[in-house]
Amino acid sequence: MSAVALRTAAPRRRTRNPEKVGAWTRRLPLLPALIFTVLITQIPFIFTIYYSLQSWNLVRPGSEHWVGVSNYGKVFTDSQFRDAAINTVILTASAVVIAMVLGTLLAILLDRTFPGRGFVRTLLITPFLVMPTAGALLWKTTILDPVYGLANFVLRPFGIGQFDWISKFPMGSVVAETVWQWTPFMMLIVLAGLTSQPRDVLEAGRVDGAGTFALFREITLPHLRRYIELGVLLGAIYVVNTFDAIYMMTQGGPGTSSTNLPFYLYQRAFLGFDIGQAAALGVVVVVGTIIVATFALRVVFSLLNVEEGR
């Protein structure tokens, strides 16, 4: 009995230290990147919480003092904040959904052999590579300008005249530009899904006499589902932070009609210099994002699990 215990205990004691050393040699390569990321992306949030409890205006040095949660009270009674939150949802949802629908259609068109396919794909991904600030400027001027813009030139035979798209439909204009930039991304993701489709299943379905549409609905669409989900999720992560297009095209206006949360927070902090208020806004945005992202992350991880199980 005791001999057995000794024999099992001894190696454990001997391996204990190397195990610890082993764990640390495993951790060591990870630490620099992890510490760096925590420092740059997490520590600022802690400060955000602290500043959100202060009243502090940058143009009045020494004005900082503790005010508790009163900044939050202002955030929740602020109708501009509510409008900005609604605008954020509208911009993100409509841009992502429209880009995904267009991207899926384009991916289906591209998923066939025809002359110049590679070149066409190159043309289609180009909008995504354009610097967003440059893209927004181009849309504002050369395309949507009421007098000299291409849009009104094309629509002139239909009697549109000198329609001012950006001041009449500020949000629509921003959505249009965002869709133009993000459709290629959605297309590439869905195209990756289409090309990874098991051809033999499709063949079998065809042999069994299933029509094109039935094949698409019964086989292709279920297969594409996780690609579409991933595209929507990643697109949403980026589009929710849209700042460039609004800054360059509308400056949030007219009024606050195209102000989203990032732009509103920017106005509060850098045009109003109200650090406490802006920080409280930031905290509320983060909490809201965490709630949404918790659901979103589940989707990502269910996708990854599917993949690792393959």
Next chain:
Amino acid sequence: MAGIAESSSSSTRAGRFGLALLTWVVAILFFFPVLWMVLTGFKQENAAYTRTPHITFSPTLQEFRNVFDSGVGAYLENSLIATAVSTLLVLILATPAAYALSIKPVKRWQDVLFFFISTKMLPVVAAIVPIYVVVERIGMLDNIWMLCILYAGMNMPIAVWMIRSFLLEVPGEVLEAATVDGANLQQSLRRVVLPMIAPGLAATALICVIFSWNEFFFAVNLTATRAGTVPVFLVGFITSEGLYWAQLAAAATIATLPVLLAGWIAQKQLVRGLSMGAIK
């Protein structure tokens, strides 16, 4: 190969031709604003804004010259520094981290991965207030090295994810064979694994380059005249008083060109990079 059924009768051949034509037309539509940007850059200012757009014009380099005369060079230089330094920093830190999350995983590696992706979900705007205050206090406002560090932090999670997905593809036997051959771990990593994931590292670098080159939010809030990057230079064209479209288009072309060329060359790697390696 087409994913949708095709049989060989003349009517479906016409249909296929029609679909190919449609694809071409849509592609040209999507590309047109970019083409128009480049063309307008080569126009003379009075030919750039006309009620009926000019397709034919005598091309001139004058507006490109004007853009360089108005000092875009310094902005390009800043963008180059911020992009190159941050990308290099990301690769140096993310590669070992990805190794510790794939080949020799730490305990609870899932949690660490989860943490990395969750940082991408938090909106940057919520961090800008303290970042601005801290950067101001340590006297780093309008300093290009500050942008390098922030961009590295911004791209680190994506890079860790991407490089990890490339490392997972290195067969375990390769590693074992290399260590059995008498090479020590570090050597085998450098001589065997690193060359195998080199294309993956290049793809990761490309993604980091695109995001850093195009980044606007930090740049516009934390820099001014000394450390301004190319997107900040473009802000000067917002004011609608006075139309300088040809010059604007020339500037936009210069700003966009580097990433455009890189993206065209490496378009296959783009998808994988942007989906953080989740799609192969």
